[in-house]
Amino acid sequence: MTFLTQNPTVTSLWEFLKNKDQIPQRVFTPPPARYGGRHTVTLIPGDGIGPELAHHVRELFRFCCVPVDFEVVNVDSSMASEDDINNAIMAIRRNGVALKGNIETNHNLPPSYKSRNSLLRTTLDLYANVMHCQSLPGVRTRHKNIDIMIIRENTEGEYSSLEHENVPGVVECLKIITKTKSLRIADYAFRAARATGRRRVTAVHKANIMKLADGLFLECCKEVASGYPEISFDSMIVDNTTMQLVSRPQQFDVMVMPNLYGNVVSNVCAGLVGGPGLVPGANYGEDYAVFETGTRNTGKSIANHNTANPTAMLLASCLLLDHVKLHAYASMIRRAILSTITETRLHTADLGGQGSTSEVVQSIMNAVQSTGPQTLSI
Amino acid sequence: IWYGHFLLPYLLNQILFSIALPQFLQLSLIQTVTLIPGDGIGPEISTAVMKIFEAAEAPIQWEERNVTAIQGPGGKWMIPPDAKESMDRNKIGLKGPLKTPIAAGHPSMNLLLRKTFDLYANVRPCVSIEGYKTPYSDVNLVTIRENTEGEYSGIEHVIVDGVVQSIKLITEQASQRIADYAFEYARNNQRASVTAVHKANIMRMSDGLFLRKCREAAEKHKDVKFTEMYLDTVCLNMVQDPTQFDVLVMPNLYGDILSDLCAGLIGGLGVTPSGNIGANGVAIFESVHGTAPDIAGKDMANPTALLLSAVMMLRHMGLHGHAKKIEAACFDTIRDEKVRTKDLGGNSKCSEFTEAICQRVRDMQ
Numbered sequence: 001m002t003f004l005t006q007n008p009t010v011t012s013l014w015e016f017l018k019n020k021d022q023i024p025q026r027v028f029t030p031p032p033a034r035y036g037g038r039h040t041v042t043l044i045p046g047d048g049i050g051p052e053l054a055h056h057v058r059e060l061f062r063f064c065c066v067p068v069d070f071e072v073v074n075v076d077s078s079m080a081s082e083d084d085i086n087n088a089i090m091a092i093r094r095n096g097v098a099l100k101g102n103i104e105t106n107h108n109l110p111p112s113y114k115s116r117n118s119l120l121r122t123t124l125d126l127y128a129n130v131m132h133c134q135s136l137p138g139v140r141t142r143h144k145n146i147d148i149m150i151i152r153e154n155t156e157g158e159y160s161s162l163e164h165e166n167v168p169g170v171v172e173c174l175k176i177i178t179k180t181k182s183l184r185i186a187d188y189a190f191r192a193a194r195a196t197g198r199r200r201v202t203a204v205h206k207a208n209i210m211k212l213a214d215g216l217f218l219e220c221c222k223e224v225a226s227g228y229p230e231i232s233f234d235s236m237i238v239d240n241t242t243m244q245l246v247s248r249p250q251q252f253d254v255m256v257m258p259n260l261y262g263n264v265v266s267n268v269c270a271g272l273v274g275g276p277g278l279v280p281g282a283n284y285g286e287d288y289a290v291f292e293t294g295t296r297n298t299g300k301s302i303a304n305h306n307t308a309n310p311t312a313m314l315l316a317s318c319l320l321l322d323h324v325k326l327h328a329y330a331s332m333i334r335r336a337i338l339s340t341i342t343e344t345r346l347h348t349a350d351l352g353g354q355g356s357t358s359e360v361v362q363s364i365m366n367a368v369q370s371t372g373p374q375t376l377s378i
Numbered sequence: 379i380w381y382g383h384f385l386l387p388y389l390l391n392q393i394l395f396s397i398a399l400p401q402f403l404q405l406s407l408i409q410t411v412t413l414i415p416g417d418g419i420g421p422e423i424s425t426a427v428m429k430i431f432e433a434a435e436a437p438i439q440w441e442e443r444n445v446t447a448i449q450g451p452g453g454k455w456m457i458p459p460d461a462k463e464s465m466d467r468n469k470i471g472l473k474g475p476l477k478t479p480i481a482a483g484h485p486s487m488n489l490l491l492r493k494t495f496d497l498y499a500n501v502r503p504c505v506s507i508e509g510y511k512t513p514y515s516d517v518n519l520v521t522i523r524e525n526t527e528g529e530y531s532g533i534e535h536v537i538v539d540g541v542v543q544s545i546k547l548i549t550e551q552a553s554q555r556i557a558d559y560a561f562e563y564a565r566n567n568q569r570a571s572v573t574a575v576h577k578a579n580i581m582r583m584s585d586g587l588f589l590r591k592c593r594e595a596a597e598k599h600k601d602v603k604f605t606e607m608y609l610d611t612v613c614l615n616m617v618q619d620p621t622q623f624d625v626l627v628m629p630n631l632y633g634d635i636l637s638d639l640c641a642g643l644i645g646g647l648g649v650t651p652s653g654n655i656g657a658n659g660v661a662i663f664e665s666v667h668g669t670a671p672d673i674a675g676k677d678m679a680n681p682t683a684l685l686l687s688a689v690m691m692l693r694h695m696g697l698h699g700h701a702k703k704i705e706a707a708c709f710d711t712i713r714d715e716k717v718r719t720k721d722l723g724g725n726s727k728c729s730e731f732t733e734a735i736c737q738r739v740r741d742m743q
Contacts, residue, residue, distance in 0.1 A: 107578035107586065115579055142513035158529075158546070163583040169550035173584040175529070179540030206631075212534040213544035239634050243642030246617060247512070260577075264635055267610040271617035295614060 039324050042091040042098035043070040047077055048298035050101020052306075053313040056361045057099065060314065063365050066321065066329045071095060075116055077104045085116045089123050098290045099320055101313075102298045114161055117296065122155050124290070126283035127181060128188045129154040129262065131294040133269040133279055138342030139351060141274050148269050149254045151192060152262025153185040154283055159259045177213040177258065182220035188284075189221075189256035190228045201225065203235040204257035204265060217258055242268055270295045277309025277350045278341075280316035282323075289323050291316040302349075306356045309348040311337060314364070336367035409695060412464045413440040416474025418669025419679035424474050426681035426732040427688050430707075433736035435743070436692065436700045441468065445476065445487055457490055465495065465660060470695060472688055473664040477671075492525060497654035497662060498552065499559045500525045500633065503690065504640040507649055507682075509713030510722055514643045519623040521640055522563060523633025524556040525654065530630045548584040548629065550591065557588075557595035559655060560627035564602045567693075571603035572596070575612050575628035575636065588629055612636065616643070641666070648721050651686035653694065661694055663687040677727045680719040682708065685735075707738035 043058075045051040054072075061068055073091045075084040085103075092098045103116040120126075129152040135144055162174040186203075193201050203221040207214040218235055225233035236244070238261045244251065245268050255265060270279045281294035293312040302308050314337055321330035340346055340363045347353025348360060415424040431438055443461040450456045465471050478486040491497065499522055506517040533545040557574075564572050574592040578585040589606060596604035607615075609632050615622060616636070620643055626636060641650040647667040654662045665683035673679060685708055692701035711717060717734040718724025 105579040107582060107589075109582075111582040111586070113582075118580060158577075159580050161580065161582070163581065165583060169587075171548045171584045171587050173546040173548070173581050175544040175546060177542045177544070206634075209530050209532070210534065210544050212536060212542045216540075216542050239638035242613075242635055242639040243646065246514070246639060246642040247646065260631075261635075263577075263610050264613050267613040268617050268639065271614045275618060276614055295610065297611075 038067040038069055039097075039326075040069050040071055040095050041320065041324075042088065042095045042100075043072045044075055044088050044098060044100040044103070045072065046075070046101025046298070047104040048102065048300040048303045049308040050103075050298070052304060052357065053308060053310055054099070054101060056310050056357065057313060057317045060333065060361060060365065060368075061317070064329060064333060064368055066326065068321070068324070068326070070099075075103050077106070077116060080109075080113060082119070085119055089120060092120075092124060092288055092290065096288055097320060097323060098288070099313075099317060100290055100292045102292065102296045104298045104300065111161075111163060118159055118161065120290070121283060124285055124288045125155060126285040126288060126290055127153065127155050127184055128284045129266075129281060130192070130284065131266045131269070131279060131281045133266075133273045133294075135273050136278060136338065136341050138344065139274040139278065139347075141272060143249050143272050146249045146269070146273055148249065148252045149192065149196070149198065150262065150266045150269060151185065151189040151254065151256045152266060153181060153256075153258050154262075155259075156181050157259030175210075175213060175260075177216050179216060179220060182217045182258075183224060186221040186224035186256060189254060190224055190231060193231050193254045194228060198231070198253050200232045200234070200253040202241075202252060202255045203233070204238050204241050204255055204261050205235060206238050206261070207235075208237060214258070221256060238264070241265060245269065245272065267295055275309070275350045276312065277348065278311050278315075280312050280319055282316070282319050289320075291320045291323075306358055307349045308357050309350050310357050310360055311341065314361075332368060332371060333364070335371065336364045339367050340364050408437045408439050409470070410439045410441050410468045411691070412461070412468045412471040413442045414445050414461070414471060414473040414476075415442065416669065417477040418475060418671045418674040420474030420476075420669060422675070422677065422728055423665070423679050423681035423684045424472075426728060427472070427684050429732055430685060430704060430735050430739060431688070434700055434704050434707075434739045436697065436704070438692075445473075445491065447485075447487060447490060455485060455490060457487075457494055462494060465662070466658075469659050469661065470691060471660075471662040472684070472691055473662055474684060475665060475667055475669040477669045491662065492654070495656040495660045495662065496526070496658075497656040497660070498524065498526050498555055499655040500637070501563065501653045501655065501690075502637045502640065502650060502666075504637075504644050504650060506644050507712055508709055509711075509715060510645045510649065512643065512645050514620055517620045517640070517643050519620065519640060520563070520567075520569065520625045521633060521637040522556065522560045522625060522627045523637055524552060524627075524629050525633075526630075527552050528630030528633075530634075546581075546584060546631075548587050550587060553588045553591035553629075554595070556627060557592040558598075560592075560625060561595050561599035561602055564625045565599060569602070569625045571605060571624045573612070573623060573626050574604070574606045575609050575626055575632050576606065577609050577632070579608065585629070592627065609636075613639070616640070646721075647683065648680050649682045649686070651683060651690045653687065653690050661691070663691040663694070677729055678720055679728045680721050681728060681732060682712070682722075703739055703742050704735075707735045707742065710738055711735050 045054040073088045105115040131150045134147045156176050158175045160176045165171050205214040205218050207218050276295040276297045279294035283290045318330045318334045346355040348355050415421045443464050445457050445461050447455050476487040501522050503520045506515050527547045529546045531547040535543050560572050576585040576589050652666045689701045689705045711734045717726040717730050
């Protein structure tokens with residue numbers, strides 16, 4: 001979805017001079033960095049199952065001869081200093097794209113220790129979290145034919161981390177909703193719907209209770225909706241949304257919402273299509289893009305057991321390849337992953353099977369090899 | 379020595395005094411319950427419940443009251459004083475759906491009731507109904523939601539044009555109260571574990587405080603297992619395998635979303651009971667669906683939600699025998715599939731459904 005974060009490049013100086021007095025927009029976007037024809041991508045392994053999945057991604061990319069080099073930046077979640085995460089942020093600024101595992105947040109530490117993932121998202125202004133949940137063939141779920149795109153505001157709302165205790169025993173946590181960010185995310189949602197040919201956008205809110213905050217969000221969505229007449233817009237209260245999702249999820253198309261409801265709805269949808277091991281997630285900003293698993297789990301309990309499902313991380317790496325315009329590689333790997341998913345005997349524990357991570361990755365590599373393009377020998 | 383002369387009286391004594399007498403005692407203690415029929419389909423489903431309770435010979439006497447917002451001295455909105463007095467006297471209430479008129483100038487009736495009686499805990503047991511098929515079977519969990527503060531404090535400001543701030547309030551006292559209630563409920567209803575649902579990795583201080591209070595309550599109730607889980611993990615696992623959850627306790631917003639999610643798992647708000655526990659021993663049990671004005675008065679409503687809430691009320695009052703009877707009759711009728719209201723996929727009228735349940739209850743006596 002690079003079209004959404006980059007405007008068409010200006011082709012001549014004349015065009016630039018003609019348009020320079022108009023509303024300032026980004027008229028020139030440098031293409032993704034390519035040194036010697038190869039892209040450099042920041043890789044943050046994270047905690048839990050992150051490192052092993054990152055290793056599998058590199059293995060697969062090396063096998064498929066994908067022209068991507070990974071710059072690995074480790075973030076130690078147990079350290080109180082923010083140097084590690086600042087290094088990671090600088091690396092992402094340098095490279096423009098990143099693939100990341102989840103960094104654990106120990107919530108027993110004092111409030112001055114901010115969540116590293118949250119810090120990364122807000123500093124790089126990755127305002128849109130996009131999660132595309134679709135029913136995959138070969139995965140048995142209670143509901144079929146789900147195809148929902150969830151667009152979640154990623155930087156403000158309840159995740160502003162602004163808390164204080166004025167009176168002992170009374171804690172206030174601020175939820176901030178701004179007009180600019182709400183307009184921005186609504187615009188992103190409608191552009192994404194238009195670009196992918198989707199017909200309906202649903203805004204999820206709780207404006208009957210939080211009249212000003214979610215009311216502002218809803219107003220912004222309505223304002224943006226008026227500029228896209230071919231896309232129908234409706235809104236739904238978040239508790240009704242979750243009820244509808246577990247009874248009839250097929251009714252939803254694109255959903256846009258503030259941060260916390262996005263968390264709930266995206267996890268519900270991920271559960272509906274088969275679990276956290278299957279859905280990739282993408283965080284897009286104006287200048288940067290970071291890809292990760294959709295539900296951002298650390299998977300501490302299954303770390304290093306070779307039982308984690310690599311599908312989510314590998315599909316996230318395909319999204320990354322699409323972002324840097326290596327579409328051929330992306331489709332090749334995606335096809336191989338989908339053909340592996342249909343084989344029930346290779347399902348990992350989260351899908352009810354007994355396959356191991358390495359078996360799944362091996363099968364994907366076999367599938368890639370059999371489709372023809374040059375690969376390294378197995 | 380021949381003890382036979384004493385055997386029969388001894389047995390009779392045992393039967394009468396240890397098993398039957400408690401029932402006799404209960405029968406003589408008829409309890410009065412405030413009934414608020416509500417709007418829309420409220421009156422017809424309340425009548426249905428009253429009929430079923432009569433058939434089951436439950437020791438309940440109903441005191442009907444109407445709740446419409448009136449403006450008291452000083453312009454403050456409040457519920458009618460006779461309703462308040464009735465509830466304070468009886469302590470137990472059963473409420474049908476109330477409509478919230480838009481732009482009436484007064485807050486919603488549910489909010490007024492909550493404030494008047496300090497209803498701090500909203501309890502929603504979600505049990506799969508055998509006869510009503512949903513993609514999820516074997517759901518058996520209870521959501522306990524803090525009902526007075528949290529994200530729904532209603533404190534919002536416009537900081538500058540285009541920037542709005544909404545305040546989520548978490549207090550030590552309210553968190554402690556709800557945590558204690560959750561463990562008491564688990565203990566009284568033989569539930570094995572309590573899970574606190576939070577988002578303390580992001581909202582460190584507020585959910586951190588809530589979590590601390592839950593941990594303290596867990597220390598005081600060591601016989602109930604305590605776990606903590608992030609909100610997103612709960613949502614993820616709930617739609618994949620709801621059988622792993624037992625009692626869930628959480629602040630207001632998460633509770634709102636999760637309790638409706640669980641209601642969706644068992645078939646929607648039309649079949650979900652709910653109870654609100656307040657300070658001073660007040661408890662109001664209600665059906666959480668809407669007033670359904672389009673089918674009001676047409677004998678099409680489904681009284682299941684209100685009936686199951688009334689059963690919850692019986693359990694709260696300790697009348698487990700009657701509760702079991704009525705609940706079994708209700709579930710059997712739904713499972714039978716012969717008389718079902720329209721929302722459950724059948725064609726029967728509300729009165730037919732009610733009559734079927736009454737018949738079953740009478741047969742059980």
